[in-house]
Amino acid sequence: MTVRELREKYLRFFESKGHQRFPAASLVPYDVTGRLDESLLFTGAGMIQFKPFFRGVARPDHLRLITCQPCVRTGDIDEIGDDTHLSFFEMLGNFSFGDYFKAQAIAFSWEFLTDKQWLGLDPRRLSFSIFEDDEEAYNEWAFWLTPAGLEPASRIVRLGEESNYWPANAFSAGPPGPCGPNSEMFYWTSKEEPPGNDYTQEDWVRDEAAGKWVEIWNDVFIQYEWQGHLKDPSNSKLGYEKDGMPELPFKSIDTGMGLDRTAIVLGGHKSIYEIDVFQPIFAKIRGLRGAGVPPAGSREERAERIVADHLRTASFCIADGILPGNTGRGYVLRRLIRRATLQGQRVLGFNEPFLHIVYEGLVESMGDFYTSLIDQREMIVETLRNEETLFRRTLSNGLRLLAEQMDALIAQRKSSYSGTAAFQLYDTYGFPLEITQEILSESGFTLNVEAYEAALAEAQIRSRKAQGDTSAYGGVTAAEELTADDAPGFTTFLGYSGVDAEA
Ligand code: ATP
Ligand code: MG
Ligand code: MG
């Protein structure tokens, strides 16, 4: 089944259950009332645009909706190259706003997953996590498992807030908003026989950690409004202090099925990069290089994957009006293009701008559903080409300097690179810290990140003083920059007014 077919199948299933298709939100997180969600950098889930519907402050025309929502999670960027996480992915979601609740949502999920007419997955290969003592969710899954010949206790695990309470699970410690316990659905991807009826929660935890169970879908039972404030307004990474959790006016359902993730399972693939949408992109890269499929586990394979993932994310960002810049979303976009350029230049041997050519592979694979990739082609191609050209101009000088510095350190039998030097590379050559770190670690060097941050903070203070508080770094503080690196698309912009201007 292709990604396109799976998308359509999901939407048709839920249409047959009284749902209406609703347009996806922009990657810039505007909600259904047109308000920008200031607590987020990107739309990272299908429910983001619907917060006003969950809160009852706006009313949908229809109480059952479905979407296919493009999502960006910058917090997952570090996981790029693993088998299941992308920085951009599509999330399929069915939503109920005060209409059906837990029992019906679970029944829909079970039917879509197992019914022969739909996905027809073997129930023995499925398992379900619930939030601690959510007995109702337990009983609903048990209701379906028992007649399938499966002992409920062998397939349902009880987990804590970090994985089974939205949005704590995806947005490490916030941000505040509609929330509730959730139930995740997992598929057994191991070559081994699926477990029997004597399987325990301990077994499950071990096997999940070993990658044998892959999460494909998440049902969230939205009931409360999580209220909170930042623990430390100058460092949003520390997350939120909980102020209260009043009940919402009605109970709602929010689900998210990873389209790309589920396509791995249906295709029997090992990695998310084996699904069909990536193949035209890889074909373009290989055609340009005049090279074949790189060996499994090689540097070239990893580089191809980073290029494919980042190019896709970057292109969808540009299509939604984000431009490269030094703050917020623009900076995330810039980093994606720079990381992809670097992989292309250092590992794949592209000495000229290439991303805008590889872009045609993306148009081929996704342009039929996402027509903005075609309508906005010129803008996207030009932005990619300009940004890559700009970066390449300084890249070679910076790389040469870094290589010389590493040689000097080797001669002195030192293996630690100074944070101040890393800051200079960032300042002069536009090397994001992670790129410097990546090059250093490839050659076995360590880096003092604290010294880097201190140098960055110092430079910001200096430039604020010099310019009456408009920093040369566009107002990105070290904390905010790290947030953009580390948090799953969420950040706060206290004291930084670039968001609206940019959006
Ligand atoms: P995981 O635990 O695997 O990181 P999650 O619990 O953070 O996933 P949710 O917030 O529940 O993910 O999102 C709903 C669905 O979206 C997941 O069940 C998964 O199928 C998919 N998904 C989440 N993150 C990614 C990603 N980085 N790349 C591809 N698909 C993803
Ligand atoms: Mg999860
Ligand atoms: Mg996650």
Ligand code: MG
């Ligand atoms: Mg989940």
